[in-house]
Amino acid sequence: MSDQTLILLALSLPLIFSGVIAITGANRNLRDSLMVGSAVVLFIVVASILPSVVAGGRPSVELFDIMPGLALGFAIEPLGMIFALVASGLWVLTSIYGIGYMRGAQEKHQTRFFACFSIAIFAALGVAFAENMFTLFIFYEVLSLSTYPLVAHKGSEQAKRGARIYLGLLLGTSIGLLLPAMLITWWLTGTLAFQPGGILQDNVSRSVGAILLILYMFGIGKAALMPFHRWLPSAMVAPTPVSALLHAVAVVKAGVFTVLKVSVYLFGLEYLQSLWSADLVMWVAAFTLLAASIVALQKTNLKARLAYSTVSQLSYIVLGAMLANELAVTGGGLHIVMHAFGKITLFFCAGAIYVAAHKTEISQMDGLGRKMPITMFAFLLGALSVIGAPPLGGFWSKWNLLLGAVDAQQQIMIVVFLLSTLLNIAYLLPPVVRAFLLSPPKEDRDDHHDGHHEDHHDTRGFGHRFGLSEAPLFCLIPLSLTAIGTLLLFFFVGPIRGFIQSIFTGVM
């Protein structure tokens, strides 16, 4: 198959399967196996585009012009390829995990849930493949709208409120800031195409460019720069698979991916360096990075803590983009991958803990490592990777970002990165320490032997024979795989880094 066909296939598959899932909803075994099957097929399709991109090709499809000069088109370059691979690859694991979680937690409306999930993946791939800012914007909005029902899924007052903040901030920033930025860009340059080296430098004065940068960076609400970060903690009312794939990978990475795309292909790094507002955005990102970490320290709910940790980690990438040199942008690109694997592991674990032990607070996690050793060990690996400790993948992205800061001679940013690493340790390791080193509370142990077995027959997971109470295998396998992934990424980072650097050099 030609690359063009593959691109269109990759985009249409999740859309078609969303419909199939909606139709086969009555038979849930059929529906769920179809879903996993479709995720695998999708990943294979996306992966088979990889060779030609690695070879330096930029496969593209132009569908049609919506308005004169504004086309709906797709073109794949390394950053988009990586984002698409991460999103579709982790979608396979999340779909497996989702089955275990949704059944284990006995959630309602599973069909609507999985159908919307598929549309969200479609939108994420559209963002990854977009050939111009206009196409990207369309899919960006589809992503916001399709994830709204997922956040409001429970239908409780709290869920509705969370979803309202979620949609309000995401649509608000995109319509209120990003759209005008695009309109002005279009009006000044007559194009919205992503071009190596940028499209603005010849047509737009530095003062206007600086304002455009502010509009773009805050307009991309999914990158969660403060003060537009509130939607991310609000989204945590969603079922955990949503938090895992969408709010650690697809949605937030779509945001920072857009930041990188805009920085590299609309502004161009040289032009970006010359703008005063690049410094401003960098400082805001540095502030977000530290402030979100400090907030995370104070959160006692596990998912809330992880959410703020995500806010903080996203700012690494924005900061990297604003440093505007090749090392930092490479670090930002790597961080999309590394953080995705680390954070999805953490969320998978949080969900597993909820399904198996019905615990959501960190204070309840004392001694949990004895009952759920696999989960907690995976949590440890994920945490270390997010912290950036070797030998885990997260080390490389932070290393590159640090080098980028050194290269840009931003000493304060170096300090910010190091300080943040300390904060990461302080908020990510306590749950693990509690789980492994403290003894479980007494009443919990009694509970465990009385009621637990009768109440939750179908949630009874793996390892009961050994006195363990792990989550169902459907949950356990994916989280183990992603944890192993963080480890492997440390050793096999070379090709990925080379691939990202080919943005600048054109060859690997």
Added chain:
Amino acid sequence: MTLTEQLPILVVVLPMFVAPLLAVLASRGQLPWLVATITSALTFVIAVALTSQVMASGQIDYALGNWPVPFGIGLTIGPLSAMILMIVSGASTVALVAGRESMNAEVDPSHQALLYASWLLALTGLLGIAATGDAFNVFVFMEISSLASYVMVANGPKRQALTASFKYLVTGTLGATFYLVGVGYLYMMTGTLNIADMSVRLGEVSDTLPVMIAGGFIMLGLALKAALFPMHAWMPNAYQFAPTPVAIFFAACSTKVALFVMLRFQYELLLPNLGPHAVFLSSWLIPLCVGGFLVGSAVAMFERDLKRMLGYSSVAQLAYIVLGISLVSSAGITASMIHFFNHALIKAALFVAVAGMIVRFGSSNLDQLGGIGKRMPLTVLGFVLAGVSLIGVPLTAGFISKWYLIQAVLAEGVLGIVLTVLILLSSLMAVVYIWKVVEVAYFKEPADGHGGQAAITRQEAPLPLLVVLWVLVAANFWFGIDPSLPISLATQAAASLVGGIQ
């Protein structure tokens, strides 16, 4: 003479002749509905034929009774009029097809034949305004359509329909009178009523006081008719209490016709002949438009009745159209005209969906529509998708409108940036009021009497309504992805109108 040459007059005369037939026959069954629908559909077909003629070979001039134009009455159909003819006849057909069950539920069978007769008269009037090239003729058709409209609104199921109709009547009559006074002045100064002729002769008397006064009267009269903020109070009221099909019809087209006349007078008569008029027009209209879309959207956020909410949303949307007109630029007119077309599609779809809810649940109040998304999923989904178009999300018709409007506005420099911000603010308010409906429909449990799982049965809107709704929704996406038809009509019209100024 072939039939195709007679199309311009046929589109007006056809409903006019059928209307008295309906009133005389006054039969009770479904016959009046059927006749009205077929007539309306025929006018739509004629309008489409006219549009394709105009697109192929430019403006059509038609002399009534073969009297040459300054002496007889002339019809002129350019790209803009062709688009309006399509919108009006299309909206009427859509409302009739979708609204049969609502009509049966809301209007006494003995009144229906007369109501349909009025409907066709209103249709005649609105089509006539679009087709004619004569200023006095516009007034005549305006009165025909208005008188018929008052009757139609007064037939609403609640007693408040009478006061709503009365308010409408007072405002409408005032508007028409002002307009007539203005036309009188112009006639006094030029001795002609044909708009094209008037435009030539005004050159000799430009910048005289009577012409300026005429301009003022005409603008004020049309602003009342078009429910331009702050003269909009009659409109949400009329939409709320009119029979639902009537609301669909009017929401999609009636005030737009007044805006069409305003556009013609401004660009064909006043702007070319009054020196400082462009500045005057912009400086008066722009603040009113800004007030219109901000207040309209803000009030819509707090309305609980869907018909009323959509009425206020129309106040805001019409303000966008007038904003485009008041920019006095070719880009502005293009944007306005595109929104003429797109807003008709959006509002018709939204009102059709609401009509479906009213047929099944007897109410358009949000407090009584909890959990409706489970009971009529297709209808509500249609509403939401049309709402997404209203907000202006990419790939919908609404987005194309916003895009063109903001491009036109940005050309105005600093003022443009301020206006852009305000327009986007208003769009965000649209998100709020559409999403209010989404929450009630999907995430709120059904209200009293329908509680419990057992009561949730599918009660989809009647099939014809559903088909019409989805055709409109599809059109919203079609013209969001391939907007070449409205864009080409709009750019043609803008070129000819702005050409008149320079």
